[in-house]
Amino acid sequence: MPLGQRPGDKSESRYCGVETEFHDDMPHLLTESLSGGFDFIVAPLIDPSYRPSSTSNGGSGSLVLPVAASDLILSPSQWSSHVVGKISSWIDLDSDDEKVRLDSEITLKQEIAWASHLSLQACILPPPRRASCGNYAKCVNQILQSTNNMQLWLRVPLEKSEPMDDGSANANSDFSGGRMFDSWEWWNSFRLLCEHHSQLCVVLDILSSLPSNNSIGRWFGEPVRAAVIYTNSFLTNARGYPCLSKRHQKLITEFFNHSVQIVISGGLLHNISGESIKALPANDDDSHLEVMPTRHALRPYLDYIAYLYQRMDPLPEQERFELGYRDFLQSPLQPLMDNLEAQTYETFEKDIVKYSQYQRAVCKALIDRVPDENASTKIMVLMVVGAGRGPLVRASLQAAEETGRKLKVYAVEKNPNAVITLHSLVKLEGWEDIVTIISSDMRCWNAPEKADILVSELLGSFGDNELSPECLDGAQTFLKADGISIPSSYTSFIQPVTATKLYNDVKSHKDLAHFETAYVVKLHRVARLAPSQPVFTFTHPEYSKKSNERYKKLCFEIPSDSGSAVVHGFAGYFDATLYKDVHLGIEPSTATPNMFSWFPIFFPLRTPLFVPTGSPLEVHFWRCSSASKVWYEWCVTSPTTSPVHNSNGRSYWVGL
Amino acid sequence: MPLGQRPGDKSESRYCGVETEFHDDMPHLLTESLSGGFDFIVAPLIDPSYRPSSTSNGGSGSLVLPVAASDLILSPSQWSSHVVGKISSWIDLDSDDEKVRLDSEITLKQEIAWASHLSLQACILPPPRRASCGNYAKCVNQILQSTNNMQLWLRVPLEKSEPMDDGSANANSDFSGGRMFDSWEWWNSFRLLCEHHSQLCVVLDILSSLPSNNSIGRWFGEPVRAAVIYTNSFLTNARGYPCLSKRHQKLITEFFNHSVQIVISGGLLHNISGESIKALPANDDDSHLEVMPTRHALRPYLDYIAYLYQRMDPLPEQERFELGYRDFLQSPLQPLMDNLEAQTYETFEKDIVKYSQYQRAVCKALIDRVPDENASTKIMVLMVVGAGRGPLVRASLQAAEETGRKLKVYAVEKNPNAVITLHSLVKLEGWEDIVTIISSDMRCWNAPEKADILVSELLGSFGDNELSPECLDGAQTFLKADGISIPSSYTSFIQPVTATKLYNDVKSHKDLAHFETAYVVKLHRVARLAPSQPVFTFTHPEYSKKSNERYKKLCFEIPSDSGSAVVHGFAGYFDATLYKDVHLGIEPSTATPNMFSWFPIFFPLRTPLFVPTGSPLEVHFWRCSSASKVWYEWCVTSPTTSPVHNSNGRSYWVGL
Known part of the structure; x- marks a missing residue:
């Protein structure tokens, strides 16, 4: 049964498994584990003492393999719901001994073929x-x-010997030579x-000692499906119960957040008095299986994992809303070429935080430009360029009201459909005397007067990527010499990321074009390898006749305790200064909280880039135009x- | 006029150029150079003192560029036949000074656009x-x-600081920090x-000091189009004439062999007495240009280069025949699935060397198996499996005649068309009593008796790649217990190569399949980066029931004085032991001379592999079967x- 319920969270990490030895009575094993509270078992499918070469026909003849159970004894649906197969761990496909190597190849193929016949969802491959x-990799x-x-699922230990240690390799590793x-x-x-x-994933064996956080962080960009935690990694609390170190707890929580299933392995190592054992409900889903009345030996560990799951904070509403967008690649909008649809406007207009920042910026600008004594007489000309269905008009008028300043507003919009809505809004709100609606592209509008303040929301996830610079260059011709633009400037940022899921999604198109396209995406299964750095900055108004083409060379240093890393591409963000200290942005270290209008952007690399420990990563970005x-x-x-x-x-x- | 005539050689390297400064009277410059014996000039197209930013309109307006000559003064055909454009060498596209960078970008684009307008065949880009x-690379x-x-053509010096030196960088380089x-x-x-x-090529500046041979070797896998040799790199011989060091001479000869054109640059530095100057014929091709009576100042250098060209050995006939196949990718034959055509048989039958090796092998085997005293009584059963149109039947009968042994020959052939030819041959030669023709696939023929000797020629460029192992496994069922196979064994070899031409040809198909295909190819513009190593060996007969699947891991070490290298794939070869010490093969260090039946094989890599100096190259090869x-x-x-x-x-x- 699941570890617990989190509203809105349907991820795989609710399910917890248990690793077992080979047993030729699989139904018994399964019943015991499920009735003990586990959701699935990780179990060998074929007796690991069997070797193909010990049979006279080399495994290819009429021999019956020593399986744990057939598909008549357990149905394919039982197999697939509750069993993750474990490939024999003795196999050694890179052995110098050709007999061992060939036996290993035959066994690997036989066991996977058998697992596939049983419709298992996954098999675990033993560590190289x-x-x-x-x-080994070639055969897989x-x-x-x-x-x-x-x-x-390739099983590997979560292990990295640290360069700051005494230099010797970790004792857990099989490797000679102290590498x-x-x-x-x-x-x-x-x-x-x-x-x-895309079907090759990873299972991490969690050991009692953990590598550095930076080193662990790399795994969150990888397809980690499960983490095996051993009973001997548990500590003992004051009451004799198993518990985990703070770092292990944090790691398990991260796994839950990344849909990684926990598997418990090992024997009972904590001696707990019988009193505290709660009654166990039978597993409803599997009532057809014989219910075992005895308590599962590993139940205390399962209970602790369930406790960690249940004590997690519930997902904030915004996160829940965005769950479906996680790691899902979208093409960026082309608002200049295409007209947005009503639904798109509606979605973005709901971003209260964004418009309250705009309102704050307009307030500050009005107070700066109109002294209190002139508040009732001086009328500021404010132009909303790209007014859409009017949210910035509303924010500006609210700012005027809040500060007691007077405004004359022009709402310039190129989308004729949005202009219809604007007219209707102005009528509904009774703004006819204040707001003039202009149905025109701001780049070619011939304004009847000049503006004090230009307000626009033309920014994309990467700042300038929806061509705000080009639009505002056009619009600034009708700005007064001392007029201002809100936003006054914006900067794009990038950082290198490991993102196997995104890489595979791009690759699945099997063409070059998708590897040379930037995507808007809610990044989740991503390892951020180094802090982001600024790329391009644009300031408005800009009277220098400087081109909007840009070139930037950046050098990232991945922290040396991360170890080597692979870069699948670059996550991009922006930060905008609306007015003075009022900013708006999605750059992770300074992001405006609770704003949902922008997901990050992702620039892929055609070939995953391996970055050895300590190597600088030199990146070039150009903004070009024709x-x-x-x-x-x-x-x-x-x-x-x-x-x-x-x-x-x-x-x-x-x-x- | 060309440096000389070599029969069969029509390569570009017959033409020699001269590098000139900017001159606004291009027709004069050209006439002088052509009448001086050069075939083309390397010249700036636009006055290098011109800067776009020094004009008020930024170079984009109505300004007339200060060109060397227009397309009215020299026709496009004159431009394209005799001028290689030289892009202004002051450009610095990676300057930290944005004005310099932007000026450089504009200049680069302007000059190339102009060169393209003039239909030039090539422009030289200055060194980074x-x-x-x-x-710079992004703009190009x-x-x-x-x-x-x-x-x-990107111009770079032929230069590498050697690690065995005092550690300081070469004084010719612009680089700080002693890297x-x-x-x-x-x-x-x-x-x-x-x-x-594929249109990006390279021009090498040859300096007076040359790097190591291994380091130079890398360039022969690159698209080097020209080499510039400076007059100050010439030595002076006893009579006061310019000449080159032995290493320079060897290098120039290699360039000639790889279609690299020589360009002479610099001033006259050798004072030669007037007597030894020969009369200069006017250039017939360009008689419409004004013939200058004065001798070209750099003529002594040109004469020396022409001397080097003319003293080269003529191309051997086989090389001349193979010229058209150089670096041309062919799909390997599929002789089992497809039947060869008469023309293919005819071509291969002309390989006298190959069949004389077979004859030697059969001779030795006959002498070993039949003592002189039994020569007239004992009849050896010899089966030619895959007899084709009969060349091995002939070689075997000649061996019998040479050694005085008696043979009974079965000629087994699966191609019914070749069988027709075989019957005709046997009749023509009067071999009816000795030779029995079997129209069958050797893998399923039911032989009426067992053979002493199986003779076959089933080898491909990579030895086993035409499935000789599988065929002979089938054929050995009709071999006597002590019978032998000719060949008795064969081994494949590979070595890593730089092969830009081949990589580009594979890439031009724009699909994955061509990057995962092996090709038969006469390797020429290739850098062999390390000695070849053996891969798979097959021995016949083979009674061990061992599979014909194979796996080999190889580790290559590129000599450290080569420097870093790029690997585009692996060249493959074979060597076969026919009988005892009689071998046959194309592995470069042991290749059978003057044999033309096999070109090497080439296994490409999907992504060119950069190998830093001193890094081992670990490669895995598998032979798999279903x-x-x-x-x-x-x-x-x-x-x-x-x-x-x-x-x-x-x-x-x-x-x-």
């Missing part, structure tokens, strides 16, 4: 036994090419050989050199 | 001015995407940013990890 696992890759939709060991590099090499296959369009180009020149992406905007551009 | 040349890449078929300098890395980074664009096909998979795991290529033979396989 050697630093170089080329043949062959299987992945031809398997149904069963996932293969640095970082299990993430194992995984990375394996999945590169398998071309980032008579008809604006586009970005980007590339990497260190540690290795990538092609320049999106040359001449061949794959992705924003129309003028 | 900084270690990091991201913006943009231009390459939209230019016509004019080539851009190691290797101009190949510059080029490599630049062309990676430009995605290996019921219907055999295929190879390959990957790299060091210095970085590639995907496994051709998983399950999805892109390339040989049918059984």
